[in-house]
Amino acid sequence: MDLNNKIQRDKILLLILVLTFLLYGNTIKNKYALDDNYVTITNPDRPNNPKIEKGIRGIPKIFSSHYIDSKQQSFEYRPIVLATFAIEYQFFGCNPHINHFINLLLYALTNCILFMLLIRVLKGYNYLFPILIVLLFIIHPIHTEVVANIKSRDELLSFLFGMCSLLFAQKYIESKNIKFIIISMFFIFIGLLCKKTAILFIPIIPLTYYFFNPIKTKQLILFSLSTTITFASFSILKKILLTAESGARVFAFFENPLFYETNILNKISLALYSIGYYIKLLVIPHPLCCYYGYNTIPLAKFTSPFVIISFLFHISIFIYALIKIKEKNILAFGILFYLIGIFPFTNLLSVPTGIIAERYIYFATFGYCLCIAFFLLKFFKIDLKEQSKKIPPTFYLVLFIIFIFHSSITISRNAKWKDEMTLFKNDCKNFENSCNLQYITGNKLYLEMINTPSGAKKDALITEMTSHFKRALKLMEDGVKEYPKDYTTLNNIGTIYVNIFNDAKSAQPYFKKSLLLKPTDEVTQYNYAFCFEKKNLEDSAIIFYEKMITNQTNYLPVYSQLRALYLKKMDFDKTIECDKKAVNISQQDARLYINLGNSYISNKDTLNGIIQFEKALELEPNNFQLKKQIIEFLDSAGFAERSKNIKNASLTKEAP
Numbered sequence: 001m002d003l004n005n006k007i008q009r010d011k012i013l014l015l016i017l018v019l020t021f022l023l024y025g026n027t028i029k030n031k032y033a034l035d036d037n038y039v040t041i042t043n044p045d046r047p048n049n050p051k052i053e054k055g056i057r058g059i060p061k062i063f064s065s066h067y068i069d070s071k072q073q074s075f076e077y078r079p080i081v082l083a084t085f086a087i088e089y090q091f092f093g094c095n096p097h098i099n100h101f102i103n104l105l106l107y108a109l110t111n112c113i114l115f116m117l118l119i120r121v122l123k124g125y126n127y128l129f130p131i132l133i134v135l136l137f138i139i140h141p142i143h144t145e146v147v148a149n150i151k152s153r154d155e156l157l158s159f160l161f162g163m164c165s166l167l168f169a170q171k172y173i174e175s176k177n178i179k180f181i182i183i184s185m186f187f188i189f190i191g192l193l194c195k196k197t198a199i200l201f202i203p204i205i206p207l208t209y210y211f212f213n214p215i216k217t218k219q220l221i222l223f224s225l226s227t228t229i230t231f232a233s234f235s236i237l238k239k240i241l242l243t244a245e246s247g248a249r250v251f252a253f254f255e256n257p258l259f260y261e262t263n264i265l266n267k268i269s270l271a272l273y274s275i276g277y278y279i280k281l282l283v284i285p286h287p288l289c290c291y292y293g294y295n296t297i298p299l300a301k302f303t304s305p306f307v308i309i310s311f312l313f314h315i316s317i318f319i320y321a322l323i324k325i326k327e328k329n330i331l332a333f334g335i336l337f338y339l340i341g342i343f344p345f346t347n348l349l350s351v352p353t354g355i356i357a358e359r360y361i362y363f364a365t366f367g368y369c370l371c372i373a374f375f376l377l378k379f380f381k382i383d384l385k386e387q388s389k390k391i392p393p394t395f396y397l398v399l400f401i402i403f404i405f406h407s408s409i410t411i412s413r414n415a416k417w418k419d420e421m422t423l424f425k426n427d428c429k430n431f432e433n434s435c436n437l438q439y440i441t442g443n444k445l446y447l448e449m450i451n452t453p454s455g456a457k458k459d460a461l462i463t464e465m466t467s468h469f470k471r472a473l474k475l476m477e478d479g480v481k482e483y484p485k486d487y488t489t490l491n492n493i494g495t496i497y498v499n500i501f502n503d504a505k506s507a508q509p510y511f512k513k514s515l516l517l518k519p520t521d522e523v524t525q526y527n528y529a530f531c532f533e534k535k536n537l538e539d540s541a542i543i544f545y546e547k548m549i550t551n552q553t554n555y556l557p558v559y560s561q562l563r564a565l566y567l568k569k570m571d572f573d574k575t576i577e578c579d580k581k582a583v584n585i586s587q588q589d590a591r592l593y594i595n596l597g598n599s600y601i602s603n604k605d606t607l608n609g610i611i612q613f614e615k616a617l618e619l620e621p622n623n624f625q626l627k628k629q630i631i632e633f634l635d636s637a638g639f640a641e642r643s644k645n646i647k648n649a650s651l652t653k654e655a656p
Contacts, residue, residue, distance in 0.1 A: 004119070009119070012115065012131065013112050013115065013116075016108070016111050016112055016115055016134060016138065017108050017111075017112065019135075019138055019139075020104070020107060020108040020111055020138055021104065021108065023138065023139060023407055023410050023411060023414075024104050024107065024144075024147050024148075024410070024414060025104070026411060026414045026415060027100045027103070027104060027147055027148045027414045027417065028097055028100045028101050028104065029097065029100075029418075030096065030097075030100055030148060030414070030417050030418050030419070031096050031418060031419040032096045032150065032419065032420070033148070033149060033150070033290075033417050033418075033419055033420050033423050034149060034151065034290050034291070034420060034423060035149070035151040036096070036099075036149070036150045036151050037049070038068060038151060039052070039081065039082060039085050039150065039151050039153070040052050040085040040088070040089065040094075040099060040150065041053055041089055041093075041094045042094065042096075043094070044093065044094040049085075051065065051069075051082060051086065052082065052085050052086050052089050053089065054086065055086055055087070055089055055090030056086060056087060056090045058086050059079075059083050059086055059087075062079045062082045062083050062086060063079040063083075063241050064241050064242060064243045065242070065243065066242070067079075067081070067082065067154075076196075077193075077196075077238050077242060078154050078193065078194055078195055079193055079241075080157060080190060080193040080194045081153055081154045081157060081194050081195070084102070084153065084157075085099070085153075088102065096150065099150045100148070100150065102153075103147055103148075103150060103152075103153055103156060104147060106153070106156045106157065106160055107143070107146070107147045107156060109160060110156065110159060110160045110163060111134055111137065111138050113160065113163045113164055113167060114133075114134050114137060114163060114366070115130060115131075115134045116167060117163060117166055117167045117170065118130035118133060118134065120167070120170045120171075120174070121170060121208060121211075121212040122212075124385055125330075125384055125385060126377065126382065126383060126384055126385065126386060126387055127387060128377065128382065128391075129373060129374075129377060129384060132373040132376065132377070132399075133366075133369050133370050133373045135399075135403075136369040136372055136373055136402075137365060137366060137369045139402075139403060139406040139407050139410060140282075140285065140365055140369065140406060140410075141285040141286070141288065141406055141409040141410045141413055142281055142282060142285050142288070142358050142361060142362075142365060143358075143362065143365065143410075144288065144358070144410055144413040144414055144417065145288070145290065145357070145358040145359050145417075146358070146359050146362050147414075148413070148414050148417035149290075149359070149417060152359045154194050154195040155195065155197070155359045155362050155363075156362075157191070157194035157195070158191050158192075158194040158195035158197050158198045159191075159197075159198075159362060159363055160191075161187045161188070161190045161191035161194060161198060162187070162188065162191045162198045162200070162201040162204070162363075164187040165184045165185070165186075165187035165188040165191065165201055165205065166184075166201060166204065166205055166208060168180045168181075168183045168184040168187065169181070169184040169205050169208070169209065169223060170208070170212075172184065173209065173213050173219065181222065181226055184205070184226070185226050185227070185229070185230045188201055188202070188205075188227060188230045188231075189230050189233060189234055192230070192231065192234040193234065197344065197363060199231060200340055200341060200344070200363060201227065202227040202228065202230075202231060203340060204337065204340060205223050205227055206220055206223045206224050206227070207333070207336060207337075207340075208333075209223055210328070211328050211330070211332075211333045212328075212333075250488060251351065251353070251488075252436070252486055252488040252489045252492065253294060253479050253480070253482075253483040253486045253489055254293055254294040254295075254435035254436045254439070254475065254476060254479055254489060255293050255294075255353055255354060255436055256293060256294075256347070256351050256352065256353065256354060256355050257294050257299060257355075257479070257482070257483060258270060258347050258351050258355070259351045260483040260485060260486055261299075261483075265302065266299060266301075267347065267348065268302075268348070269299075269300055269301055269302050269304070269307050270297070270299055270300070270347055270355070271346040271347045271348045272307045272310045272311050272314075273297060273298070273300045273304065273306060273307050273310060274297060274345075274346055274347055274355060274356050275310060275314060275342055275346055276306055276307065276309065276310025276313070276314075277292075277297060277356055278342060278345075278356060278361050278364070279310070279313065281358065281361070282361070282365065282368050285406070285409055286409055287427075287430040287431070288358060288409075288413055288427075289358075289427045289430065289431045289434065289437070290417075290423050290424070290427050290437070291354055291357075291427070291431075291434055291436055291437045291440070292354055292355055292356045292357060292431070292434065293354045293355055293434055293435060293436045293437070294355070294434075294435050294436070294475070294479060295433040295434070295435055295475055295478075295479075296355070296431050296433055296434040296437075297355040297356055314339075317335045317339075318335070318339060320332065320335065321335040321336050321339070330370070330374060330384070331371060331374050333367075333370070334367045334368070334370035334371040334374060335367065335371060336367070337364070337366060337367030337370065338364045338366075338367030338368050338371065339364075339367070340364075340367075341361070341363035341364030341365075341366070341367060342361065342364040345357075345360040345361070354436075376395070376398070376399070380392050380394065380395040380398075382395065420444055421444055421445075421448070424437065424440065424441040424444060425441065428441050428468065432471060433475065435472055435475035435476060435479065436472075438468045438469075438471045438472035438475065439468075439469075439472040439476075439492065441468045442465050442468035442469040442472055442496075442500070445461055445464055445465035445468065446465055446499075446500070448461055449461040449462055449465055465500070466500065469496050469500045469501075472496065473493060473496050473497075476489050476492060476493050476496075477493060480493065484513075485517060487513075487514040487515075487517035487518045487521065487524070488514075490510045490511070490513050490514035490517070491510070491511060491514045491521070491523065491524045491527060493507075493510045494507040494508065494509075494510035494511040494514070494524075494527055494531075495507070495527060497510070498527065498530065498531055498534055502534070504530075504531040504532075504533075504534035504535045505535065507527075507531055508528060508531040508535075511524055511527045511528040511531065512528065515528060522548065522553050522554070522555040522558075523555065525544070525548055525553075525555075526545075526548065526555055526557055526558050526561075528544065529541050529544030529545050529548070529558075529561075530561065532544065533561065533565070538565055538568070541561070541565065542562065542565055545558050545561060545562040545565070546562070549562065549578070549581060554585050556582060556585060556586060556592075559578055559579070559581060559582035559585075560582075560595075562578050563575050563578045563579055563582075563595065563599070566578060567599075567602070572599060572602050572603035573603065575599040575602070575603075576596065576599045576600060576603060579592065579595050579596035579599050580596065582595070582596075583596055588619060589619075590615075590616040590617075590619040590620045590623070590626070591616075593612045593613070593615045593616035593619070594612070594613065594616045594626075596612045597609040597610070597611075597612030597613045597616070600612060606637055610630075610633075610634065610637070610639060610642065613630045613633070614630070614642075614646075616630075617630060617646070627646065630646065631643050631646055631647060634646070
């Protein structure tokens with residue numbers, strides 16, 4: 001087979017596309033899942049990402065703000081990713097199937113680019129080599145998270161644009177046309193705007209040039225300089241466009257305990273365990289999990305056999321690559337590609353969310369697949385350089401077994417990403433010690449439970465929810481003994497006790513400890529005060545709520561709870577004042593005007609109550625249930641003219 005022949009090359013590209021869609025096509029029917037709400041609109045009734053909700057008009061704001069941008073924290077800069085979701089929302093609205101289709105399309109395109117790159121850099125090699133590398137890359141189940149999780153589009157785009165940059169750098173070497181260097185720089189720049197892991201291509205591009213081309217010092221300098229200039233340009237643009245300072249990312253220990261770990265030896269041992277676990281996932285990709293964290297990945301010591309084996313393995317392959325680098329050994333290239341890709345996620349340089357994640361290894365998988373393809377050809381004595389005419393039948397048999405094994409896991413795992421509940425329930429069975437997974441599963445079931453009518457189904461949900469919260473609570477309480485400065489987890493423990501187990505007495509000490517660590521945290525202040533309510537010490541609760549309002553808190557639940565206590569005491573003047581302050585905080589929230597209106601009505605001030613109801617209706621003119629209730633109230637209260645005006649306004653809007 002001649003891969004330089006356009007017809008044969010196009011046939012393989014078509015097969016790559018078909019295979020990718022066959023393996024991952026079942027993701028298109030999936031709904032939203034883990035963390036998708038951060039990047040797109042997952043609930044059209046209550047848009048959770050206002051930048052995306054604006055569609056194309058929101059793109060300028062996207063480029064001038066952080067990737068994650070909330071009252072609690074702001075971090076990362078990935079505007080291209082959010083811009084793609086804004087465009088999709090503009091034309092297709094809240095549609096997870098379109099989002100999944102685009103992810104799949106990007107993955108298919110990546111696989112085609114990989115093939116086009118490999119047939120250029122592996123010109124002198126057996127045609128089976130590049131085909132085998134791409135095949136192994138396509139079918140590997142570790143990629144299910146990147147494709148099936150809409151939120152992981154940042155990984156898809158970053159790697160895709162990085163590979164495009166590498167492809168055009170190779171085109172420059174072949175043609176000496178400077179425009180290809182400019183295009184290569186452009187793709188790295190775009191990749192950095194998707195996720196900063198595209199920075200890994202800064203060493204990868206010159207490394208690839210070194211391994212697969214005759215060395216010319218000027219070209220090596222040119223590649224190194226162009227990638228460095230691109231990164232500098234990205235950094236300058238980011239500084240110019242971002243209008244807000246980055247806020248520190250807040251971690252709970254159960255996300256990654258290294259955020260609170262000060263012992264450098266413990267950090268190194270966990271890093272070695274992590275990269276050893278990555279190898280395990282690459283070789284045996286089962287079971288897979290949407291969230292690895294405490295206590296899925298243990299804080300193993302240096303004496304752990306797993307840590308020792310991981311250390312010996314990685315130091316051995318690193319030494320081998322260094323020894324063989326002068327020979328431009330292809331296996332050394334694969335090893336270095338893998339090590340460069342995995343190094344940022346070893347927990348040594350920075351603390352990622354979750355100790356490990358399948359999406360983190362997406363980049364490094366390419367190096368791994370190259371090495372496995374190399375070993376397969378060597379094992380079956382298939383010459384790497386010559387175009388073998390006779391391939392042993394056992395080679396095809398082994399390849400078929402690998403294909404069936406990986407493909408079946410991939411297709412099955414894609415289905416587990418159907419939605420959050422399906423994903424969480426499946427992974428909790430296999431990873432019962434994942435503290436955060438148990439916690440978020442409990443939270444998800446809690447939301448489902450409160451919206452379920454009383455009956456057998458609700459009782460079953462309560463039982464299931466309680467089981468997950470009990471497990472999470474045990475893991476959290478064990479963890480805070482080791483990491484007592486984690487105020488977030490202390491607050492979470494208290495919340496589980498008071499909200500789930502109705503145990504304010506056990507909850508309040510945890511809130512108190514959390515406040516000692518972070519006295520300004522409004523959520524914890526509220527939770528601490530709420531415990532007094534649950535203990536029937538309402539006057540104490542009022543004192544704490546009033547103190548928060550005096551300090552001009554913006555946390556709306558404080559106002560909601562305080563107004564309820566005022567109403568209970570029939571102190572309507574204070575109820576009205578409380579509602580007015582809430583309205584001033586969130587002037588676009590119709591529910592707050594309804595509360596204020598009801599407070600006026602309770603205080604026998606019907607006219608002012610009606611005025612507030614009308615303001616609520618102005619904010620939500622299409623809320624027909626609200627409109628109906630207001631009209632009925634106006635009719636019963638004798639305000640026929642106001643009722644008629646609302647009815648006429650409705651008829652005018654409905655008229656063609």
